[in-house]
Amino acid sequence: MTPIPGMMMDRPLLVSALIEHAERFHGSVPVVARDHDGALFRYTYAEAARRAKRLAKALLRLGVRPGERVATMAWNGHRHFELYYGISGIGAVMHTINPRLFEDQVAYIANHAQDRLLFVDLSLLPLAEALRERLTTIHTYVALAPRAALPAGTTLPGLLSYEELLEAEDDDFAWPQFDERSACALCYTSGTTGRPRGALYSHRSTVLHTMNCCAVDGHGVSGEDCVLPAVQMYHGNAWGIPYSATAAGAKLVLAGRQLDGETLFRLLEEERVTFSLGVPTVWLDLLAYTAPRGLRLTTLRRVVSGGSAVPQSLVEAFRREHGVRMIQAWGMTEMNPLGATAALRHKHLGAPEAERDAVNQAQGRPPFLVDMRIVGPEGEILPHDGRAVGELHVRGPWVISGYFDDPAATAAAITADGWLATGDVCSIDPDGYLRIVDRAKDMIKSGGEWISSIALENAAAAHPDVAEAAAVAVPHPRWGERPILLVVARDGRAVDVASLLEFLGARVARWWLPDKVLVVSELPRTATGKVSKATLRDRYRDHRLPGR
Numbered sequence: 029m030t031p032i033p034g035m036m037m038d039r040p041l042l043v044s045a046l047i048e049h050a051e052r053f054h055g056s057v058p059v060v061a062r063d064h065d066g067a068l069f070r071y072t073y074a075e076a077a078r079r080a081k082r083l084a085k086a087l088l089r090l091g092v093r094p095g096e097r098v099a100t101m102a103w104n105g106h107r108h109f110e111l112y113y114g115i116s117g118i119g120a121v122m123h124t125i126n127p128r129l130f131e132d133q134v135a136y137i138a139n140h141a142q143d144r145l146l147f148v149d150l151s152l153l154p155l156a157e158a159l160r161e162r163l164t165t166i167h168t169y170v171a172l173a174p175r176a177a178l179p180a181g182t183t184l185p186g187l188l189s190y191e192e193l194l195e196a197e198d199d200d201f202a203w204p205q206f207d208e209r210s211a212c213a214l215c216y217t218s219g220t221t222g223r224p225r226g227a228l229y230s231h232r233s234t235v236l237h238t239m240n241c242c243a244v245d246g247h248g249v250s251g252e253d254c255v256l257p258a259v260q261m262y263h264g265n266a267w268g269i270p271y272s273a274t275a276a277g278a279k280l281v282l283a284g285r286q287l288d289g290e291t292l293f294r295l296l297e298e299e300r301v302t303f304s305l306g307v308p309t310v311w312l313d314l315l316a317y318t319a320p321r322g323l324r325l326t327t328l329r330r331v332v333s334g335g336s337a338v339p340q341s342l343v344e345a346f347r348r349e350h351g352v353r354m355i356q357a358w359g360m361t362e363m364n365p366l367g368a369t370a371a372l373r374h375k376h377l378g379a380p381e382a383e384r385d386a387v388n389q390a391q392g393r394p395p396f397l398v399d400m401r402i403v404g405p406e407g408e409i410l411p412h413d414g415r416a417v418g419e420l421h422v423r424g425p426w427v428i429s430g431y432f433d434d435p436a437a438t439a440a441a442i443t444a445d446g447w448l449a450t451g452d453v454c455s456i457d458p459d460g461y462l463r464i465v466d467r468a469k470d471m472i473k474s475g476g477e478w479i480s481s482i483a484l485e486n487a488a489a490a491h492p493d494v495a496e497a498a499a500v501a502v503p504h505p506r507w508g509e510r511p512i513l514l515v516v517a518r519d520g521r522a523v524d525v526a527s528l529l530e531f532l533g534a535r536v537a538r539w540w541l542p543d544k545v546l547v548v549s550e551l552p553r554t555a556t557g558k559v560s561k562a563t564l565r566d567r568y569r570d571h572r573l574p575g576r
């Protein structure tokens with residue numbers, strides 16, 4: 029469409045505009061990142077921006093063309109941050125590979141994406157070497173390190189040094205302007221529910237999503253914040269933080285590989301972090317470190333917890349022990365990834381704590397531009413009355429219109445009228461809050477009725493001796509499926525199964541009570557740190573239940 033003279037300017041929404049803004053208007057704000065050797069590397073947005081420009085020039089010199097996929101296999105570090113802008117800024121597509129996937133999956137997604145170059149952390153070189161013969165499209169490997177740090181005798185052909193590439197360039201570079209509907213990044217789902225599928229983000233979707241992350245009812249990232257994403261940059265773009273912190277001018281802390289309780293606690297304190305984001309496991313680990321030592325977080329004000337359901341006991345522990353507000357959020361790789369935040373409404377302000385907590389036990393309400401509906405088994409649209417439960421469908425400018433180069437997965441997920449069927453089962457109340465009952469695949473069907481594994485887990489996690497719980501279905505000749513519950517005891521405590529069952533009996537329907545409770549030392553995890561229900565289902569498929 030030709031712009032009408034006198035109307036607003038038609039500047040494309042490009043991610044390079046974010047780093048350019050940071051360079052010009054908050055260039056001195058610090059970016060702190062854990063390096064390969066464990067030391068903290070410190071610089072500023074202005075320096076990061078200049079290095080991203082050098083990188084852009086180096087990529088062009090290497091022959092990278094618009095639309096081509098350039099892969100990263102890296103932890104949260106400053107060079108990874110520069111890749112976010114250097115690659116996308118020239119119109120190429122940054123493909124963030126999750127190195128914790130099975131090797132077969134990594135090879136599958138790199139080939140499926142047709143990655144041409146791979147930028148890899150030193151600590152992940154052995155993985156790249158092990159995979160090399162199976163990577164059919166990558167022609168250039170670059171180690172995220174100075175030349176001197178490169179190991180002799182690597183089997184990666186012609187391995188380049190990132191620092192050497194940057195040294196050969198200067199930062200005299202203007203970010204090119206192009207169509208905001210161009211692709212900027214590609215991320216595959218972690219395969220919690222099957223083969224990884226690619227979500228291809230556009231510049232437009234990323235910039236609009238960033239604006240929402242900076243909005244108060246989104247993540248509320250602001251220039252007052254120091255932000256530490258406790259989620260990896262290959263997992264849904266660290267929930268957009270490399271973009272939103274840059275746009276807002278928040279101090280940014282990139283924690284490297286380790287996100288264990290002790291490392292996280294120290295970094296949060298030493299860097300005076302005010303805002304962090306991660307999956308519930310990360311917060312459980314942090315509490316397990318601080319609680320027995322009587323440690324208190326002194327600067328952290330709020331955290332966003334998402335990726336899987338947030339137990340109320342966790343929210344309370346953060347408030348009680350650290351004075352931190354934990355806000356639940358829901359999202360998915362297919363959505364850039366923010367889909368909903370449990371932001372309060374004006375009417376909740378004077379409400380008792382319990383009522384506000386109940387709101388936060390919802391996964392959240394959608395931000396403007398994201399539309400949602402719930403759909404019954406026959407395709408009927410269900411009311412937003414807080415009671416009707418159906419599959420959640422979403423649409424909006426940061427929702428995939430299909431999976432990247434995957435017609436079968438697209439056909440299975442995109443409805444005839446253009447919505448993404450999420451596979452999550454939930455209700456939506458009249459205030460727009462969605463409450464996830466379960467993932468369709470994780471629901472337990474007993475005697476034709478559904479049991480919510482999330483509700484069972486949350487009830488169990490409220491028990492003072494339980495650190496973490498997972499409920500999965502086990503085949504049952506009479507009922508079809510029955511739940512078993514796996515629990516991990518809190519540090520220094522023991523779980524008494526009879527007392528736990530009594531505790532659950534007061535919180536869930538009788539027929540929901542697990543047929544068996546197993547106390548285990550840990551739960552299996554997916555590559556993104558979520559409890560792997562698929563592994564548990566496999567492991568306990570033949571488990572003999574009492575009375576079976």
Ligand code: ADP
Pocket residue numbers: 217218219220221264333334335336337338356357358359360361362365391450451452464467556558
């Ligand atoms: P994967 O599908 O491989 O786990 P994602 O990280 O994209 O990768 O996962 C998105 C899914 O995670 C959602 O569809 C939903 O099932 C689950 N999820 C995300 N946030 C929450 C939450 N707050 N509560 C419950 N489930 C959540």
